Amino acid sequence: MKISFLLSYVLLVHAFYGAWCSLGGSLHCEYSNSQILHRPHSVSITEFGAVGDGVTLNTKAFQNALFYLNTFSDKGGAKLFVPAGQWLTGSFDLISHLTLWLDKGATILGSTNSENWPVVDPLPSYGRGRELPGRRHRSLIYGQNLTDVVITGENGTIDGQGSIWWDWFRNGELNYTRPHLVELINATGLIISNLTFLNSPFWNIHPVYCRDVFVKNLTILAPLDSPNTDGVDPDSSTNVCIEDCYIVTGDDLVSIKSGWDEYGISYARPSSKIKINRLTGQTTSSSGIAIGSEMSGGVSDIYIKDLHLFNSNTGIRIKTSPGRGGYVRNVHVSNVKLDNVQKAIRFTGKYGEHPDGNFDTKALPAIEKITFENVSGEDIGVAGLLEGIEGDEFKNICFLNVTLRVKKNSKQAPWRCSNVRGYSQWVSPEISCDSFEESIFPEHSSDCFGLSENNVETSSGLSRSPWLFFWYVNEV
Numbered sequence: 001m002k003i004s005f006l007l008s009y010v011l012l013v014h015a016f017y018g019a020w021c022s023l024g025g026s027l028h029c030e031y032s033n034s035q036i037l038h039r040p041h042s043v044s045i046t047e048f049g050a051v052g053d054g055v056t057l058n059t060k061a062f063q064n065a066l067f068y069l070n071t072f073s074d075k076g077g078a079k080l081f082v083p084a085g086q087w088l089t090g091s092f093d094l095i096s097h098l099t100l101w102l103d104k105g106a107t108i109l110g111s112t113n114s115e116n117w118p119v120v121d122p123l124p125s126y127g128r129g130r131e132l133p134g135r136r137h138r139s140l141i142y143g144q145n146l147t148d149v150v151i152t153g154e155n156g157t158i159d160g161q162g163s164i165w166w167d168w169f170r171n172g173e174l175n176y177t178r179p180h181l182v183e184l185i186n187a188t189g190l191i192i193s194n195l196t197f198l199n200s201p202f203w204n205i206h207p208v209y210c211r212d213v214f215v216k217n218l219t220i221l222a223p224l225d226s227p228n229t230d231g232v233d234p235d236s237s238t239n240v241c242i243e244d245c246y247i248v249t250g251d252d253l254v255s256i257k258s259g260w261d262e263y264g265i266s267y268a269r270p271s272s273k274i275k276i277n278r279l280t281g282q283t284t285s286s287s288g289i290a291i292g293s294e295m296s297g298g299v300s301d302i303y304i305k306d307l308h309l310f311n312s313n314t315g316i317r318i319k320t321s322p323g324r325g326g327y328v329r330n331v332h333v334s335n336v337k338l339d340n341v342q343k344a345i346r347f348t349g350k351y352g353e354h355p356d357g358n359f360d361t362k363a364l365p366a367i368e369k370i371t372f373e374n375v376s377g378e379d380i381g382v383a384g385l386l387e388g389i390e391g392d393e394f395k396n397i398c399f400l401n402v403t404l405r406v407k408k409n410s411k412q413a414p415w416r417c418s419n420v421r422g423y424s425q426w427v428s429p430e431i432s433c434d435s436f437e438e439s440i441f442p443e444h445s446s447d448c449f450g451l452s453e454n455n456v457e458t459s460s461g462l463s464r465s466p467w468l469f470f471w472y473v474n475e476v
């Protein structure tokens with residue numbers, strides 16, 4: 001008894017320090033902010049004839065300013081200063097080595113005339129516009145093939161004035177898929193920080209085929225019933241960090257994607273190495289953090305920490321479908337706090353929504369190694385609604401220290417599972433599903449992402465954690 005107790009204790013401690021080391025060591029959210037402050041050249045948008053009265057259309061002024069500033073790209077880059085005022089504009093194109101600075105009281109307003117949002121080709125990994133076949137409106141702030149772009153300021157605002165787009169959508173009056181507020185395609189080195197985003201026509205921020213993306217300290221707001229106003233959607237992008245954001249919108253707060261069915265499979269550009277820290281917000285229709293449903297290029301190495309959601313529909317959701325192909329693996333979600341959330345954790349294996357009839361029904365996604373650690377919730381409707389795909393079980397799904405207080409009047413079972421398998425420990429209410437009856441420690445910690453014992457060597461010098469001891473004594 002005593003020997004087995006000690007042995008298990010040692011294994012537990014090693015397992016946990018392994019997780020800490022791999023989390024702390026592998027993926028810091030580091031960036032260099034020297035560019036933000038020290039662009040050697042700076043011009044104000046007013047020098048290009050812009051008028052901040054909320055009525056004058058300033059698209060030409062933005063385009064001319066950026067055309068001029070492009071001449072400084074090999075001289076340390078430049079800053080475009082937007083002072084206090086209401087700067088109405090249509091879509092414009094950014095340049096490399098640029099800081100777009102929105103000063104205190106500055107608002108960039110999106111035009112409410114769809115002709116000021118030109119139409120561009122669909123993304124190759126989607127094969128068509130996301131909501132309508134064919135081409136799509138270009139985002140308000142757009143860029144392709146850029147490096148070193150910073151969009152920041154002193155809590156300036158980018159307001160898409162999206163309500164007219166939401167009405168066009170609801171009334172079936174759109175000719176093309178709605179535009180995002182910011183979309184950067186194939187950018188390297190992107191910082192978006194210290195700003196407020198309001199009322200996007202469609203998704204707010206869409207980095208696609210990008211690397212080294214840092215999104216920090218944003219407020220993103222849209223009405224709770226506005227259609228598809230996702231907050232931040234990293235798409236086929238790698239090395240992305242999203243930190244300290246407050247997001248309240250009509251769709252997912254953050255949604256990680258990588259292309260759609262046969263188009264995403266053949267473009268084969270995954271999303272990987274994504275860290276989301278300290279995200280707070282609300283969505284009454286969708287999820288705090290979603291992965292998919294477009295995930296055909298694969299999604300891996302995702303670390304989500306300190307998520308706080310209130311009065312919301314779903315906490316964390318993985319969405320996929322036969323036909324998507326691809327994978328979602330190596331996801332670690334920790335320190336989640338949910339207040340009054342209908343579904344805490346949800347997996348949907350039959351999400352549907354295909355770009356056309358040419359998808360391959362045999363292209364089954366691989367969903368594996370998803371760990372939830374330190375999750376707590378009050379006033380929860382359903383703790384886990386976990387639906388995999390028949391003949392394509394989601395596996396190595398792990399729940400460690402998950403406490404979800406389900407509403408007293410809830411008539412549903414707290415956990416419902418099909419075609420999903422994994423391990424659980426210290427979960428309340430207890431997972432009733434047979435496919436989770438085995439505990440994580442001591443035998444299965446290496447099957448769970450983020451809890452493996454790979455780092456036993458590096459952890460051996462660390463002091464022991466008293467709470468592990470406490471838990472173990474309780475288990476005995």
Ligand SMILES: *[C@@H]1O[C@H](CO)[C@@H](O)[C@H](O)[C@H]1NC(C)=O
Pocket residue numbers: 144145
């Ligand atoms: C971006 O690069 C691709 C591939 O080199 C090229 O086809 C495309 O025209 C470039 N786009 C712009 C706006 O430079």
Ligand SMILES: *[C@@H]1O[C@H](CO)[C@@H](O)[C@H](O)[C@H]1NC(C)=O
Pocket residue numbers: 144145146147186
């Ligand atoms: C991405 O941008 C780089 C320039 O930054 C360019 O060389 C490359 O061809 C682009 N790739 C694609 C697929 O557009």
Ligand SMILES: *[C@@H]1O[C@H](CO)[C@@H](O)[C@H](O)[C@H]1NC(C)=O
Pocket residue numbers: 154155156194195217
């Ligand atoms: C966040 O941004 C606001 C302005 O939007 C600024 O006042 C504050 O200092 C920023 N906080 C951090 C931690 O950068």
Ligand SMILES: *[C@@H]1O[C@H](CO)[C@@H](O)[C@H](O)[C@H]1NC(C)=O
Pocket residue numbers: 155157196219
């Ligand atoms: C930034 O502005 C938004 C709305 O304009 C406001 O809700 C938010 O509290 C402001 N943030 C800071 C840090 O001042």
Ligand SMILES: *[C@@H]1O[C@H](CO)[C@@H](O)[C@H](O)[C@H]1NC(C)=O
Pocket residue numbers: 114115168173174175
């Ligand atoms: C769709 O196209 C028609 C015909 O060109 C045009 O009148 C209408 O304004 C367009 N709708 C939108 C939302 O752009």
Ligand SMILES: *[C@@H]1O[C@H](CO)[C@@H](O)[C@H](O)[C@H]1NC(C)=O
Pocket residue numbers: 033036152193194216217
């Ligand atoms: C945000 O603003 C704060 C306060 O001005 C500044 O210290 C910080 O460097 C800014 N951060 C980013 C990432 O822009």
Ligand SMILES: *[C@@H]1O[C@H](CO)[C@@H](O)[C@H](O)[C@H]1NC(C)=O
Pocket residue numbers: 019334335373374467
């Ligand atoms: C889980 O919570 C414990 C106790 O607060 C903490 O020591 C540990 O670091 C947390 N785990 C993660 C992955 O943050």
Ligand SMILES: *[C@@H]1O[C@H](CO)[C@@H](O)[C@H](O)[C@H]1NC(C)=O
Pocket residue numbers: 335336373374375376401467468471
């Ligand atoms: C369990 O998770 C909660 C947060 O949800 C944390 O406060 C607590 O310390 C964790 N307990 C252990 C033993 O990790």
